[in-house]
Amino acid sequence: MAASGLATIVGVFVTVAIVIGSLIVNIIILSKVNNVKSTVSKINDNMVTPDLPTCPPMPTDAPLLPTGNPKYQEAASYLMQGLNETFDPCEDFYSFTCGSYFVLHQNDLGNVSRVGTYDEGQTKINQWIYQQLEKTTNSSSTITQQITWKAAQTCNKYYSGNPIDKSADMYKEMKDLFGGIPFVDGDSWKAISDMTKFFGAVGKLELEHALGTLFSTLVTVDYVNTDKNGIFVGQPILALPREFYVKPQFLSQVLNRVTDVMQTLTTFYKSIKGKAVDLSQIASDIVNFEISIAIASWPDDQMRNYKQQYNLYNYAKLSSAFKSISLTSYVDALVAGNGQTDAQKQVNSLIITQPSFFSWLDSVFEGGLIKQETIVNYIAYQFIANNQDFQPADGKTERALRYHERRGRGLRNIGATREVRKSTDLRDICVGIITDLMPYGPGYFYTKNRADREPARADVKIQTGYVIESFREMVGTLTWMTKDSQAKAYEKADKLIQNYGYPEMLFGSFKGDDDARVDKYNEDYKGILNTDDFYEIMKILSKGMEVREFFKILNNDYTKDYWPTSRHNFLASPATVNAWYQPERNSITFPLAVLSEPYYDLTFPQAFNYGGQGGTGGHELTHGYDDEGVQFGPTGQLIANDDFHSGWMDANSTQGFIDMAQCVxxxxxxxxxxxxxxxxxxxxxxxxxxxxxxxxxxQQAAFRAYRKYVERNLKGVEEDRLPYPMNKYTPNQIFWISYGYSWCMLQRPDNLVRQILTNPHAPAQCRTNQVMQDIPQFASDFNCRQGQKMYPSDEDRCKVWVGQ
Structure with missing residues (x-):
């Protein structure tokens, strides 16, 4: 009896504590959202905050006390950080789910360009990795862990101190490659007449620093011959959006670009003590060359047709196709990173993605349309700007604490971009840099040390199965798709490769032999253990990524080490808070890091998990059926039907798809x-x-998947509601709120404008409200009246991959 009585008393205290804790958290959060509409309008001019009526009360039959499950309280707290009930969800669902988030994080912007839930999730993962590396790394740790920790702590130490001037090292490297730098050497610099030497230098610079200057190159599966890899060579990535360079209304941004370039050149020039030259004119010449590149480049909307970008060239005949630019020398220099002296034997496929750009560049060199010294100054500027952290601070330029973000889905487009997600936490910054350039360093350590990795993978595998099943059912409702095309859509879903958590073929079961295999995989980074110079470490990381992730997989004999053409290739780190669909592999990948709060937790309500991670799964699956994905078949091969369209759908179905896409x-x-x-x-x-x-x-497939989960796993019984005050919302409503919360983001205007011009993702506000408008189940769950913004008439709704 005594033990039973004690247990009862303890239980009462625990319940009371949970209630009090819940109320305290709620009071703190709710106190910050008073007068939130006016505050949001002041702090973020990007947000549309119309004067809307208060949300009508939701019907509820739930108890007013917390459930007693602390993880449910945690889930509720996440959503309450964003929830602002002064907005009507039927009029502006994004502000309803994120209005308070903007207030809570208004001071977090500081000198960064954006704050969002995805950024927060990545920061937490990076901080945890750094802390655990610091606690556990010793001489008996795996070589991979030792390399990762050495790079991380050296990075932290470097950024904690004063910048070290490596300008002389940079100049020496440019002198070795291009005979010097024209804006430093003046008249003593001599143009390079041998184009094999010139373009070999361009390739070597890219190999050593993961820096594309005149081209943007990667290695991945040959789209047509998927049993081998190919080198894809395309136009370069510019510093500004293409529209800035080619449209007159952006003149002020171009002039600012000239000022920025001149400032970078001046800092370097003073450090090197170059000969007297007019840096303002040189900066103008560099930006004018960028304008020429932009005009010759394909715009983004022309780069969605992959048949047009698949132009297979014979390696031996490249010199006859482009007589004045030596692409063979460029490719030879890249492939040499794999220790190969005969590149032709390694290059099974060489694909030129935008031939007209290469023809333009060929004519530039053949006719001397742009002085070679301007082109070399441009290359030198790119190199210097990429390494500006290693130059003296001039009091004007912020040190570029930044990630090397990868563009495109997976690794199809890659490069160190000039727009970067910044952070103020050095642990976050340093682990982020390493993760991007040595994906299976931090990724292996994180995965090996996460206790719930296997149950989380198993749960999300079930979840994704329901999502795929639901999507197949949606396809079956389409009236514009023929039976034959429907059968091919089902085949593509059936043959989809699903990567969960981590690459089993590399990581195995995290035992001794697996440690050794991962250490061997990361051997190109081993030199990091022999230096305390962070500049040298960055060079090792950059070259290691180029060699290990690209040029080694050209050799099809490399299967014993890992995966040249495997459709199970993860393509990025398991420590990445993101997910992706890869069309040339017909694969979806969910890194372990994305299976974490605030999008997913094994112990959260499944309404929360399906709205977050389930929506992510549906999103990546549907990429296989978007305007790019439909061009690729069930095993990833590019299907070219005729001169007018690519893909596995017949002509009638293709027209129906085009009509659907055009509505969007x-x-x-x-x-x-x-x-x-x-x-x-x-x-x-x-x-x-x-x-x-x-x-x-x-998101439609994810919602249907959640209802399958309730019917099959819970026998039709609805989940418990979240604790007070979130108990007013049904599980279905929590599903939608979880989706909206996942896109909460506060951005500076310049960051948002750049996103609009360069990013394939629409702004978060649009991604939330536009989706809700087109899904009638949302309107039903929130009792919206037809005619409200989130519940338009049926003819004003886009029916995407669903017939009704």
């Missing part, structure tokens, strides 16, 4: 206006259509 394009072009001032107001419906289709199709 038109809707986003006409309704999405998140920016109030300046020249850019709205996302481009054409360039964002793939992501928008994925959002719409994916």
């Amino acid at each position: 394009v038109s809707q986003f072009n006409t309704q999405c206006c998140p920016v109030k001032t300046g020249n850019v107001h709205c996302a481009n419906g054409e360039t964002t259509q793939g992501e928008n289709i994925a959002d719409l199709g994916g």
Whole structure:
């Protein structure tokens, strides 16, 4: 009896503590959202905050006390950080789910360009990795762990102190490659007449620093011959959005670009003590060359047709195709990183993605249309800017604490971009740099030390199975798709490769032999253990990534070490808070890091998990059926039917798909206006259509999957509600709120404008409200009246991969 009585007393105290804790958290959070509409309008001019009526009370039959499950309280606390009930969810669902988030994080912007839930999730993972590395790394740790920790602590130490001037090292490298730098050497610099030497130097610079200058190159599966890898060579990635260079309304941004370039050149020039030259004119010449590149480059909306970008060239005949630019020398220098002296034997496929750009560049060199010294100055500037952390601070330029972000889905487009997600936490910054350049260093350590990795993988595998089943059912409702095309859509879903958590073929079961295999895989980074110079470490990381992740997989005999063409290739680190679909592999990948709060937790309500991670799964699955994905078949091969379209759908079904996609394009072009001032107001419906289709199709599939879970796993009994005050919301409503919360993001205007011009994703506000408008189940769950913004008439709704 005594023990029983004690247990009862303890239980009462625990319940009371949970209630009190819940109320305290709620009071703290709710106290910050008073007068939130006016505050949001002041702190974030990007947000549309119309004067809307208060949300009508939701019907509820739930108890007013917390459930007693602390993880449910945690889930509720996450959603309450964003929830602002002064907005009507039927009018502006994004502000309803994220209005308080903007207030809570208004001071977090500081000198960074954005704050969002994905950024927060990645920061938490990176901080945890750093802390655990610091606690556990010793001489008996795996070589991979020792390399990762050495790079992380050296990075932290470097950024904690004063910048070390490596300008002399940079100049020496440019002198070895290009005979010097024209804006430093003046008249003593001599042009290079041997184009094999010139373009070999361009390739070597890219190999050593993961820095594309005149080209953007990667190695991945040959789209047509998927049993081998190919080298894809394309146009370079520019510092500014292409529109800035080619449209007159952006003149001020181009002039600012000239100022920025001149400032970078001046800092370097003073350090090197170069000969007297007019740096203002040199900066103008560099930016004018960028303008020429932009004009010759394909715009984003022309780079969604992969048949047009698949141009297979014979390696031996490259010199006859482009006589004045030595692409063979460029490729030879890249492949030499794998220790190969005969590149032709390694290059099974060489694909030129934008031939007209290469023809233009060929004519530039053949006719001397642009002085070679300007081109070398441009290359040197790119190199210097990429390493500006290793130059003296001049009091004007912020030190570039940044990630090397990868563009595109997976690794199809890669490069160190000039727009970067910044952070103020050095642990976050340093682990982020290493994760991007040595993906299976931090990734292996994180995965090996996460206790719930196997149950989380198993749960999400079930979840994704329901999502795929639901999507197949949606396809069955389409009236515009023929039976033959439907059968091919089902085949593509059936043959989808699903990667969960981590790459089993590399990581195994995390035992001794697996440690040794991962150490061997990361051997190209081993030199990090022999230096305390962070500049040298960055060079090792950059070259290691180029060699290990790209050029080694050209050799099809390399299967014993890992995966040249495997469709199970993860393509990025398991420690990455993201997910992706890879069309040339027909694969979806969910790194272990994305299976974490605030999108997923094994112990959260499944309504929360399906709204977050389930929506992510549906999104990536639907990429296989967006305007790019439909061009690739069930095993990833590019299907070219005729001169007018690619893909596995017949002509009638293709027209129906085009009509569906055009509805999404038109809707986003006409309704999405998140920016109030300046020249850019709205996302481009054409360039964002793939992501928008994925959002719409994916979230509908996820909702249907959640209802399957309730019917099958819970026998039709609804989940327990979240604790007070979130208990007013049904599980279905929590599903939608979880989706909205996942896109909460606070951005500076310049960051948002750059996203609109360069990013295939529409702004978060549009991704939330536009999706809700087109899904009638949302309107039903929130008792919306037809005619409200989130419940338009049926003819004004885009039906994406669903017939009704």
